[in-house]
Amino acid sequence: MVALKGMKIGVPARGSGAELQFSLMAEKAGLKPTDYTYVAVGAPNTSFGALSSSKSTPA
Secondary structure (H helix, E strand, O other): OHHHOOOEEEEOOOOOHHHHHHHHHHHHOOOOHHHOEEEEOOOHHHHHHHHHOOOOEEO
16 A cells, blocks of 8 residues: 555545545555545546556556
8 A cells, every 4th residue: 555655546436435445445554645646537437548548546
């Protein structure tokens, strides 16, 4: 998890369950919310483009 510091994290939508889960895991790993940025990538059919363009890391 520490390797994700400074990266963009792809989630289906801001405030989604994936964002909450990642936040909890990141906190347990010692990361602060300011250590990463969330990027809303949408549903699976739209997220592929965002993830394959290397603009985000899947949560």
